[in-house]
Amino acid sequence: PGSPRRASRGASALLAAALLYAALGDVVRSEQQIPLSVVKLWASAFGGEIKSIAAKYSGSQLLQKKYKEYEKDVAIEEIDGLQLVKKxxxxxxxxxxxxxxxxxxxxxxxxxxxxxxxxxxxxxxxxxxxxxxxxxxxxxxxxxxxxxxxxxxxxxxxxxxxxxxxxxxxxxxxxxxxxxxxxxxxxxxxxxxxxxxxxxxxxxxxxxxxxxxxxxxxxxxxxxxxxxxxxxxxxxxxxxxxxxxQAATSPKDVVILVDVSGSMKGLRLTIAKQTVSSILDTLGDDDFFNIIAYNEELHYVEPCLNGTLVQADRTNKEHFREHLDKLFAKGIGMLDIALNEAFNILSDFNHTGQGSICSQAIMLITDGAVDTYDTIFAKYNWPDRKVRIFTYLIGREAAFADNLKWMACANKGFFTQISTLADVQENVMEYLHVLSRPKVIDQEHxxxxxxxxxxxxxxxxxxxxxxxxxxxxxxxxxxxxxxxxxxxxxxxxxxxxxxxxxVKELLKTIPKYKLGIHGYAFAITNNGYILTHPELRLLYEEGKKRRKPNYSSVDLSEVEWEDRDDVLRNAMVNRKTGKFSMEVKKTVDKGKRVLVMTNDYYYTDIKGTPFSLGVALSRGHGKYFFRGNVTIEEGLHDLEHPDVSLADEWSYCNTDLHPEHRHLSQLEAIKLYLKGKEPLLQCDKELIQEVLFDAVVSAPIEAYWTSLALNKSENSDKGVEVAFLGTRTGLSRINLFVGAEQLTNQDFLKAGDKENIFNADHFPLWYRRAAEQIPGSFVYSIPFSTGPVNKSNVVTASTSIQLLDERKSPVVAAVGIQMKLEFFQRKFWTASRQCASLDGKCSISCDDETVNCYLIDNNGFILVSEDYTQTGDFFGEIEGAVMNKLLTMGSFKRITLYDYQAMCRANKESSDGAHGLLDPYNAFLSAVKWIMTELVLFLVEFNLCSWWHSDMTAKAQKLKQTLEPCDTEYPAFVSERTIKETTGNIACEDCSKSFVIQQIPSSNLFMVVVDSSCLCESVAPITMAPIEIRYNESLKCERLKAQKIRRRPESCHGFHPEENARECGGAPSLRAQTVLLLLPLLLMLFSR
Known part of the structure; x- marks a missing residue:
């Protein structure tokens, strides 16, 4: 519903502009003056009307009054963050x-x-x-x-x-x-x-x-x-x-040596790469590694990491896998050079104190060794044999097997022969059981x-x-x-x-009501990776929800990014107990809005685990808690009302302890507990006492809403559809003013509407935003739809209820309404047609073709525009010149945000595809391999299928994958509270553009009236789109080398003097199915 203008407005405006420009030639037009007093009148009229509706239907004044009545009966306490986190x-x-x-x-x-x-x-x-x-x-x-x-x-x-x-x-x-x-x-x-x-x-x-x-x-x-x-x-x-x-072995430092001499061409190199990939699969976050390819020279697979080891986290392992595809075979294999380099790396890295400081191993992947290299082992490894040698003979020939087996046996390692791709995984696994020996002999569980x-x-x-x-x-x-x-x-x-x-079991132990509206608990591992945090995003959406590849190794510094020096992260990794404070920029509403606040962080270790726990409390109302007191009888009576619900993800009672309780909702469990019908139920008595208090204080609003619904006038306020309230204890009440089937937004406050209900991580969005508004004022917003075109058809308004009129007062509840957008916009257009003059002739009107009128919120999003399609858009994208001027004048400020969990379009083709294009021999070989494998699979259900399926599926997905993890930077915008009204002029190329911005009283809204006759197209729109942060090669290298502080596991079993090293491999492992005799068919083809 826009302003009732003539359909030809656009055309006639352009015609008028052209005539005017022709008349004045090069003389710059003077701007149209928009009278501030008129805009102020409009804003005041709309503000008064919409606040009256919001206050009336939400019942905010009644609820505020009810809490005030109990003011003398409640005790306000400051939360002791350290005591809380320890508990x-x-x-x-x-x-x-x-x-x-x-x-x-x-x-x-x-x-x-x-x-x-x-x-x-x-x-x-x-x-x-x-x-x-x-x-x-x-x-x-x-x-x-x-x-x-x-x-x-x-x-x-x-x-x-x-x-x-x-x-x-x-x-x-x-x-x-x-x-x-x-x-x-x-x-x-x-x-x-x-x-x-x-x-x-x-x-x-x-x-x-x-x-x-x-x-x-x-x-x-x-x-x-x-x-x-x-x-x-x-x-x-x-x-x-x-x-x-992790349970079987101790942390380890590993150097993988891959033979890329000429004899390794074809299938052998393919098997070698798969062997390296399988070894990488066995490395975890407490391990360190590097990969060196050798012929007559050494080739570090990642040249940037020359002479060092890197942590075996997922990101680093994937990085090395991409480089593996670039290996090709040529020349002569000089194993002595490679062994010398491997021993030196392990020794040097061990002295830095950065690695595992536990087991050390060299993995040798080759099709043969002409010597036993005992002089090298005598120099670096004997008599202690602290570095184990694992040798993998690639191919069917056994001519050089004895030398490789001798190396493994002489250095407490293991020898295996890998003839086919199907053998890779089983043979790689053998080294784990060798590394587990010292732990087993120690009998350390x-x-x-x-x-x-x-x-x-x-x-x-x-x-x-x-x-x-x-x-x-x-x-x-x-x-x-x-x-x-x-x-x-x-x-x-x-x-x-x-x-x-x-992880949700952990969240059940956290009393969300004690953390305040913006508070939360989080936990990290000894490597600084997140175990649980409300900002951890596991999935991304591309057609359907998919799991992010690096979701399990998101560092705390990537979500609490304002802590540039890692003070909080490092203290937690080092298992300290303490407090840390910083200003944070928390995004809400799908990351489009930002709340700037100061958080106090309290942290300690969780004994018996590698985890540390933190609690964040926001300054101000977030650090205070109050206790009310009512009788169980009063509270139970008011809990019976059908409009009452509780946060099902909060743990009022533990319904998991006994199978017969699992079907109970939290509300049902509380009622049974209070009535003494379920003595085995374990409940949080303190929380339940506060639930009873909130139920009693908020109960009168039900009758109030019912009377409103009965007396609601036929025409005036038909647009108000829902009233709702939520309290600090997760208690909610909802009242519908229309039939459920008539609701414009059918999902609002339902279980799937995670942003707007109490859940394990956070309070509802309308509650969190209301708490940051000036008490007594309403925050209005339209929900952002996930689809590109689907515009929202509702407006949500909410306000906070405070116990005391001071900063230290806890926010005890929030109430609000949801109304039709069309109803809300109609109120705006009605208000904007009012005039100050007695004769009724308006000096300016939103119906005029020379002005554009907008209603925007405190983050710059449009709620009302004459062009309905602009609803929900960012104002800077529509009126870039005006938004730019507002930023310059200080009416709005830009806040730069970072997303270290973003997913971006891959800007390069997969190396697999490129490799095939550049190397016709490789492409031919792959095709033949595929045909032969399909043939064998057709003849018999063949053991190779498990490898084939997993490897080729992974490669296919890699080729298809269009998004990859990245870092992005993007802006958010916030209005300056102290500026209520502003007028401005913008000098454009051939005209001057004027505008007026006026705050709507008791709200987070602004009316903006803009001179539309001056287009000012030379100023680019201001967009909120994220920009990928690109790192140059030297910075990429520095990031790869950089190792954040971590705490290595407390136990290490890398060596035991009693270990019997005679069992060090030999015959290829027993394969299960006799059909594997068919493997030579393939091998004859590829080993030539």
Missing amino acids: LAKNMEEMFHKKSEAVRRLVEAAEEAHLKHEFDADLQYEYFNAVLINERDKDGNFLELGKEFILAPNDHFNNLPVNISLSDVQVPTNMYNKDPAIVNGVYWSESLNKVFVDNFDRDPSLIWQYFGSAKGFFRQYPGIKWEPDENGVIAFDCRNRKWYI DVVWTEAYIDSTLPQAQKLTDDQGPVLMTTVAMPVFSKQNETRSKGILLGVVGTDVP
């Missing part, structure tokens, strides 16, 4: 301890069961295979290993069908289900079932518990059916999961905690989602050792047990 850390410590104790019980049971078991090569045992359970043949009989396994949906496991009495076993597709080693392992580990069940009984908040065997099978509780992917493959191998590797991650690799098992998408979790894991005396010096690792802990 929260203690709560989390207890919760984490319960999880680790559950895992410890599994370790004890597993080791005891294995000790009693005698290996039987002929053991026949029908176990529950997770892929085959409940499967029948064409005759209706259960398949072998596929017996009946009762599954039932369970709400604790997201309604997935599970068996909470038994576990079942997953075996990777490339392994033989009935291999004696697997059957024996499955048999003795069956005794874990009763411990799984017992753990779940003791702690019903536990989710998946599991045992990952060193032999490759994965026992999981509760039992669940696994479904293969579309290729009939389950590529999941528990041994390359982070929790397994270190508890490890992973960083936060979403493990989507388990097809069914990890399909735990909440309303916001996949569940973020951390895993607690412990290694399981062989206790048999005869194997002690061999240090045999049996596997790893673990359980997952959803």
Whole structure:
């Protein structure tokens, strides 16, 4: 609904401008004077009208009055941030301890069961295979290993069908289900079932518990059916999961040497690259590495990192993978030069004190060695043999195997031969079990905690989602050792047990009501990576929601970026307890608005874990808490009202402790608790007391809203659709003035409307913004739609309710209304037609063709414009010259923001594609390889398929991927509160443009009236679009080398004098399926 102008306005304006320009020639036109007094009148009329409507329908004055009545009965307390963070850390410590104790019980049971078991090569045992359970043949009989396994949906496991009495076993597709080693392992580990069940009984908040065997099978509780992917493959191998590797080994420094001499051409180089990639998969955030390719010279895969090691975080590993594709084979292999360089790097880097300061290893990937290089090993590594040598012989020829095996055996390492791509993963895994030996001999069951991650690799098992998408979790894991005396010096690792802990479990221990409106808690790892933080964004949207590639290694400094010197981050990494303060710029409303405030941060460590906890409290109202007091009877009565709801993501009562409570909403749980009907319920008494108080104080508003709805005049205020309130305790009330089906915005205040409801991370947007307004004034906004065209059709207005008339007063509640945009705009246009003159002749009107009238908010977004399509747009994009002048005059200020979790369009083609184009031989080879592999797959379900699927799918996705992680900079704009009105003139190329901006009383709005006869096109629009921060090559290199302060894990088992190093590899590992005899067909083709 725009101003009622003639349709020909645009054309006639242009005609008038042309005639005027012709008449005056080069003389610059004088600007049109817009009378400030008239604009002030309009603003006052609109402000009075809209505030009257907002106050009337929200009931703000009634609620303010009700809280004032209780003023003398409440006690206001300043929150002691340090005490609060210590208490929260203690709560989390207890919760984490319960999880680790559950895992410890599994370790004890597993080791005891294995000790009693005698290996039987002929053991026949029908176990529950997770892929085959409940499967029948064409005759209706259960398949072998596929017996009946009762599954039932369970709400604790997201309604997935599970068996909470038994576990079942997953075996990777490339392994033989009935291999004696697997059957024996499955048999003795069956005794874990009763411990799984017992753990779940003791702690019903536990989710998946599991045992990952060193032999490759994965026992999981509760039992669940696994479904293969579309290729009939389950590529999941528990041994390359982070929790397994972290628990099995100690932190390590690794130098990978890759032979790129002429003999490595073709398939051999492809296998070598895949081997390097698989080794990288086994490295974690506590490890350090570098990759050197060698022929007659040394070639650092990343030349910038010459002579040093880099942390094995995801970003660095992906960077190296991209460079791997550029390797090509030529020349002669001079291994002695490479070995000398590797030993020197490890020694020098160890002396810097930056690395793991634990295990060290050299990984050698080659098709042969003409010498044993014992003089080099004698110089650098003997007699202690602190650097292990792992050798990978590429190809089928065994002529040089003896030399490579000797190197590994003489240096406490391991030798394997990798003949095909299908062999890579299994052979790479061997080194982990060698590195685990000192830990096993020490019999040190270190508890490890992973960083936060979403493990989507388990097809069914990890399909735990909440309303916001996949569940973020951390895993607690412990290694399981062989206790048999005869194997002690061999240090045999049996596997790893673990359980997952959803990060939302942590959030349940945090009393959000004690943190204030803008306050929050967050936790980080020993590497400074975020475990939980309200600003952590896991997903991005491109067609559909996708997981960001680097979501698990977002550093605290990337979200609390105002702390340029990492003072807060480093103190937390170093497990200090203390306080830190800084001014912050917090974005809200999809990042389009900014709130500038001062935060006080309190932090401490969470004992028994590698995590540290922080709490942020905003200065002012955010640091105060009050206690009200009413009787349980009064409060219960007012909680029974049907319009009352509570924040379901807040933890008023712990409904996870007993299965019979899981179906209860928080409100239902509170009522049962207060009535004494559920004595087993554990609830937060302090929070419930405040909920009762808020319920009693806010109860009269229900009758008030009802009377308004009954007496609502037919025509005047039909645009008001919803009234709502929220209190500091997460209590909400909602009243509809129209039928639910008639609501313009059907999603508002529903569970999916995360921005506008209380959730685990933050208060509703309308509450947070109202709290920063001057008390008694309303904040108006239109919701930003996610679609490019869908414009919002509603306006939300809200105001805060304060207990006292001073800065220290807590904001106890916020109330508001939502109305139709058309209704709101009509009120604006009506007000803008008023005149000050007695004769009714207006000196200026928004209907005039020479002016444009706008209503904008304090962040510069348009709520009303004569062009309806501009609603919701940023004012600077429409009137760039005026916005520029407002910034110059200080009416608005620009705030520069940074996004270190952004996703940008990739500006380069994938190196895979380019490589194929530049190297016809490579392209031909790839094509032949594809044809041959397809042929073999057609003949028989071939073991290569798991490699083929995972590798080629990854490459296909890489080629298709259009967005990649990047850093961006973008502006936000905020009005200067002290400036109520401004007039201005802008000198343009051939005219002068005048404007008036006037604040709307008791609001966050401004009326802007602009002279439209002067277009001023020479001034570019001001955009809010983010700009990618590009780093030049030298800066990229510095960023790669730069290592932030981190705290290495407390335990290290890199070496043990009793270790028996005689088991150091030999024959290629036993492959599962006889069809692998077909591999020579491919090898003959590629090894020539």
